[in-house]
Amino acid sequence: SAQDGVTLLMTGPDWGPVSLMTEISKDFTAYAEETLGYPVEIQVDPAPWGSYYERLAAALAAGTPTYDLFVSDSQWVGDFADSGHILQLNEHADADPELQAILDSIHPVLRGAYSAYPGGTENWWGFPQEADVQGFIVRADLFGHEGERAAFEAEYGHALPLTADDWNSVEWKQAQDYAEFFTRSQGEMLAGDELADDFYGLSLAYSKTYDYGTMAWLQLLYNWGGAIWDWDTRRVDGILNSPEAVASLEYHIDLLKYQPPGAANYDLDAVNNAVAQGLVAMACNWIAVAPPLFDPAVSKVADKLMVVVPPGHDGKRVYNLGGQPFVVGSKTQHVKEVLAYIKWWFQPEQQLRFARGGGLPATTTLIGSDEFKALSPWTRAFADAVPLQQDVWKHPAFFELLTAQQEEFHKAVTGSQTAKEALDNAARRQETILEDWGEYD
Amino acid sequence: MRDSEDTPPRLVKPRSAFARMFDRRLPAWLLAPTGVLLVGLFLFPLLWSLGLSFYRYSVLRARDPKLIWGGNYGSLLGDPDIWTRFGTTGAFVLGAVGLQFVLGFGLALLLHQEFRGRKVVLSLLLAPMMMAPVAVGAFFKFIYDPTFGVLGFFTQTLFGFEVSWLERPFPAMVAVILADTWMWSPFVMLLVLSGLLAVPKHLMEMAQIDRAGRWLTFRNVVLPQIKPLLMLAVLLRTMEAFKLFDTIWVMTQGGPGTATETLSVALYRLGFQYFKTGKASALAYLMLIVVIVLSNSYLRLAMRDVSAAHEEAS
Amino acid sequence: MRDSEDTPPRLVKPRSAFARMFDRRLPAWLLAPTGVLLVGLFLFPLLWSLGLSFYRYSVLRARDPKLIWGGNYGSLLGDPDIWTRFGTTGAFVLGAVGLQFVLGFGLALLLHQEFRGRKVVLSLLLAPMMMAPVAVGAFFKFIYDPTFGVLGFFTQTLFGFEVSWLERPFPAMVAVILADTWMWSPFVMLLVLSGLLAVPKHLMEMAQIDRAGRWLTFRNVVLPQIKPLLMLAVLLRTMEAFKLFDTIWVMTQGGPGTATETLSVALYRLGFQYFKTGKASALAYLMLIVVIVLSNSYLRLAMRDVSAAHEEAS
Amino acid sequence: MAEVHLRDVAKAFGPTQALDGVELRVEDGEFFCLLGPSGVGKTTLLRTIAGVERPDRGEVWIGGRDVTHLPPAERDVAMVFETYALYPHLTVWENLAYPLRERRVGPIDIKRRVERTAELLGITHTLGRPPQTLSGGEMQRVAVGRAIVREAQVYLFDEPLSHLDAQLREHMRAELKRLHREMGSTLIYATPDQLEAMTMPDRVAVLRAGSVAQCDPPLEVYLRPKRLFVARYVGEPPMNFLDADLDASGKVKTAAFACRTKARDMVAGACLVGVRPEDLTVAPTGRPTPPDAVSFAAEVYAVEMCGDYDLVTLTVGADHMTAIASDHSTRFATGQTVNVSFASERLYVIDPVTERVA
Amino acid sequence: MAEVHLRDVAKAFGPTQALDGVELRVEDGEFFCLLGPSGVGKTTLLRTIAGVERPDRGEVWIGGRDVTHLPPAERDVAMVFETYALYPHLTVWENLAYPLRERRVGPIDIKRRVERTAELLGITHTLGRPPQTLSGGEMQRVAVGRAIVREAQVYLFDEPLSHLDAQLREHMRAELKRLHREMGSTLIYATPDQLEAMTMPDRVAVLRAGSVAQCDPPLEVYLRPKRLFVARYVGEPPMNFLDADLDASGKVKTAAFACRTKARDMVAGACLVGVRPEDLTVAPTGRPTPPDAVSFAAEVYAVEMCGDYDLVTLTVGADHMTAIASDHSTRFATGQTVNVSFASERLYVIDPVTERVA
Ligand SMILES: Nc1ncnc2c1ncn2[C@@H]1O[C@H](COP(=O)(O)OP(=O)(O)OP(=O)(O)O)[C@@H](O)[C@H]1O
């Protein structure tokens, strides 16, 4: 019976934010005992990001194990909502002002991305677990090295950015100069030392795994003025393969020349690894995975990094939205306990602990606070980027759309077709998929 | 011979139930139902999943299955991508099985010789096929890694350049084929070795006296003996290569681009990423048909040879 | 016979390069390096990954690998969970291989008879082993589903109750074993069938005239002939069962609890969930040692038998 | 009751008609021999009786039962295969015990029978060995042992002594006859060896191209062959044949001699006459010939010494004849003119068209 | 130059000493025969010469080369195996052509040779068939064909005619002799058959338990056996042996007769005397015996008719003796008392200890 205690089974990707949540949630047991009268334990069963969707979806399809709540990448919410695997929360929010207050406290951009489906409606399906955005991880030591700065300015006629504010106005044109400047061969000098290995200017994820490659490129697509589809008609052809989009992809692929060998298959870990090994001067990655880079046990350059917002283009600055909500499994027997947990989790103390530990919170007040911005090397960039985020599809067919996108993208990246061909093909395939889903009926 | 002093024959010890079971000639009407039942049990899941392939159905999206008959098959066969996957799969199967055949054969011939440490080498050579394919994929991915990989180090040291194995379509296919070859050549070797051990000694002696060259001896004495096992090895390897998933998935996820995207990868995507269960079943059955056609040709050849080879003495 | 009118022997047509290649006796100093190279190429990745198992290392974390010698092995062997996994794996392997042996044998005996439609049944029976293990896992998971599953429907209709196959430890193990059996019994059948076809006709005739019962004939005439192939089948199946991952993973993910958490599931968790690369390598090598020990015993038996069986005629 | 009766049995292997309408009745308890050159169908016939070969046509009856469609196990026959096949995975002991195993014979009896059989065949030293380590003759004896170790209604022996030496063969022939007498079973024995066919059986069937040319007691076959084929085939060295003319009174006339015969019911005209080498007496010219013997002069062409007799080849007109000279006291030289004589009743007259022997 | 020389060759299979110090010199171009009962080591000896069996001890020389450690291919021998093994996957034609294939013989020559050989052996009708469809005799002839189709320094034949009938055998013997003469190669022929061993070879080696008991021309072996074993083994029916006493003057005395011999250098005392059945003349009592023949009376125990001669078993005191009566004009009845005579030089005296024949 409930009095003996309840275990809430949860799953999420196997990475920092989830293990942090797991850690913090241990304290919920005692809180539950206090408020509900019996202990509630949160048991988390994580899976690697690369195969997380397959595992989660397979479990949902089979109905075993029954997850009471789980982390869902924001794009998946649509599919899970339509398939009835997750619980719509409006009823509970309506009945419980406390819940409604929590919803209201979330930054509107993030609420639209993580809680609402379909986008723009007030149908609530989840709460942010980890907010996320792409950031630029740069080697402050190199950018601040006097010799390098002088050399750069002499060669390129503009200065290397030094502060976060400087970076807020950097555009890709300039960033490319930095990348070129810092790409050096073994034996050359870098910041006064002779290089034992080749050194590279930049590292981005291009991997075919899951959405890694596409997500890194979307950043550029948006800044170049492109879009993934027409949000109203859901037409892809002519949008995804617009001249701007093609230009952005060509540019994106061109950047490979400043990156380590094998970069075409770099996933999030590989990008991080390149940074941690001191192999690159700049890298673009989800801020959520950045915290370990500041851990000397993991990173050779832990004390030499800073996280800034990624560059813009032609005066435009849009950032690619990441992050995940956690949602309530529709088969849960413990709605009460789950809701209690959510309310506990969104208490400011818990949110602050989460942020302190390296998590990225979603409440407007916390994000906006100066305390938060100064909390860790990456919080300032995050806070700056949040309002400028752009979401992707949340369509039930998203995995098919994504696979089409990823396959064509990766073909272009690995040189089997041009950027134009890639986007034409992707657009064609995505329209076929959407047609199959009855989008154009 | 009549044993005149014999006491009348008697049952000395009760024969075991097992012996009696085999002894009694089961009448056809008793044997047939057992057989039908047994076969039925094996066929049922097959037919059931075949049924699934005629529906539009997703295990993830709990809508009622809808009977669309050949719809899934039609849309699959109409999809040019599937044909490309067939091509990729064919290339992989041909390359991998061909290489395994050649290397397995070579290893078997080598290990058929007597030399010191032969048994140890044999055990070691069998190790790859005993490893989990996922682990093999991971190892090889690491070996091919341009930055940290061992292979890159070698080619760099020896030839002064690195091959970006997993970044270009052709080398990636080669890389995947090599990993599978590493894992499964010893399997071909094992079967060929069994065949080699079965070559009758007196035929080898005859060939020696005939002063038949290696090649003639091989073709006329050795090959006919090992042919059935060789065919079996090729058949099994073809079947396995056709459905190989883990190694490819871990190493390339079908990439770069779609260079190593085989049918089994496509099947995985359909079934476990898009959760189009009915369509995935249909693809599984299409693959099955291809493999059955392939293996039936093999099987017919192999079995004919086996029976021919052993009617030797009447 | 001296052919007195013979023109002096002459080379009538140039012999193919291939024939000459096999013909020429390769000197040992030429053959040996080729062999060593070939074997070396196969052993290198093995040894390299063995090396990995002596390090504390994770592909995810950028820390340099640290040589800890037997550290990984020590911590694995000291972990009672690993021993439980060994037990679970043993139970699975025994159950699955045993059942496959029995059913494969039975099917082979059945299909060795002549009957109408034999070839069709044979092809159909081979279908399961041609299917992707992931797909088989998915099918069976569905078959066992207590609510929608076909099996539940049957037991419900026939016996009035449902077995929650995947929710209780013992039934879950049985369920996983049955799925693997379904898939691989035909493999045993195929090899046994090849063996049956190789039984010399004249021996069967002798046994018939001797009025030897089925059991005697079977034991003394048939069994010695098919034994090598049977051993091979068991060996291969044991190896495969030992490392079976996909089917179990899809069906139960090692659950309920840890009831079907075999070593390969544990290996997957170590290597791909916890990314403890070094430790995973160590576990892979522990498994390898067990399989090598098992298979070596098998192999020795099988090969001895093969060579004995075929020295028949001198 | 185990007489074996074949009715119009035929068996073809592709284009080869191995058996071509064989009619044969082997009496219960008879020692019966199949004699014929290689490839004539002896093995096929035995295999058909055993039931391991199905005839294309005709019936096989054993002990009054039509067994044509019965499996070998239900025919109660024991057989020695020509290839002396043994179970390769069993020792010689086990090979011998095998036919007894399923007959509910007790282990003590099995042991006794196996050992007795082995002793009889002189293979006791091989009992513990696997068959592939035996010499040819040893293997063949084990194969024979496998048949005689057990009781059967009909024993079938396919050239069982071919790899044995003269003395062992002699011994085995005697043993087989003794066993046959003791058991009273029917025994059918195929051999290409005339000595065996002449000394052992009650009756012998001479086969020719898949059918029975003559079926009679051995001496009868030797003394009164009914067909040219039999006359030519039986007898070693073979019978001499000469072209002759037969007149209506039964008198034949060859280039060398003329003589009166009993062939009175034959069509007069060209015919063939035959006389066996051992029926010819060769003597130096001038020696007296027995009365009522036909005699003529011939020239010695060659003399071959064969141990206990000499084989003399003679030139008679344009033909050659062979004669056996077993009188060691007289030696002949090549080119010598000799006197050849034979008893006129030892002359065979053969119709060249029907190939019947008068 | 292809004489074959075996020096102290020994070979054991486990406890069985198959060859036990064989010394043998076969001259270049000789037709040589190995004669011996089953299991005596004939096959092992041939296999050792061919090189498919390695001797435990001793040397094999062929054509002046020590080939003990050379593989069969380098010895240039052709061999007919006792089991007449053929390549099961090739047709008879291909089986015959096989030994020629690697010898750079042109296809036209191959065709000619194969067809000629097949014709010679009477197996032309089987050329297109696989070996497993042949009859025993056909298979054996193909095996012989495989050896004679090609040229070799040394031909090894292991009981090559055992499955053939008398006439075919006769024919084959003649052919083998002719071939041997034409080719001038060395030919070694193992057989348990005395007739073959007596009629074909230049010399014959009688084997006993893995070593050579006597090695001489056939007639010599027959007429002058050097050992009791040879005397007993050669001759069909075998020699009669009687216990006797030898005195210093070389006179022997048995229960039935006494006679003077040339055995002067032997130790006086108990000995064995032997006389061949074919040297005994049996006559009704009262008939005159040749001068200087030893004669005695005996009782007829049994008479066996063997076609061209009668085998008469006689009771002589406590012993039995066999005699051959080839005179058809006289028939003997059981119990009849007859007069037996033989020429005294046809009596063999044997030392019972050394088993030497005087
Ligand atoms: N592989 C073997 N293992 C054990 N003993 C063997 C083997 N081969 C032959 N022998 C024994 O060696 C002895 C000689 O055998 P071999 O085959 O040379 O005889 P053989 O003279 O050819 O006899 P046969 O006339 O019967 O063919 C026999 O006693 C035989 O049992």
Ligand SMILES: Nc1ncnc2c1ncn2[C@@H]1O[C@H](COP(=O)(O)OP(=O)(O)OP(=O)(O)O)[C@@H](O)[C@H]1O
């Ligand atoms: N399986 C077969 N396929 C084709 N022809 C066959 C087969 N078996 C036998 N024959 C042919 O049938 C004929 C008779 O064969 P069979 O074996 O009965 O002869 P046989 O009298 O036993 O001869 P042998 O004395 O040589 O053993 C032969 O010409 C043989 O080639």
Ligand SMILES: [Mg+2]
């Ligand atoms: Mg025959």
Ligand SMILES: [Mg+2]
């Ligand atoms: Mg022999």
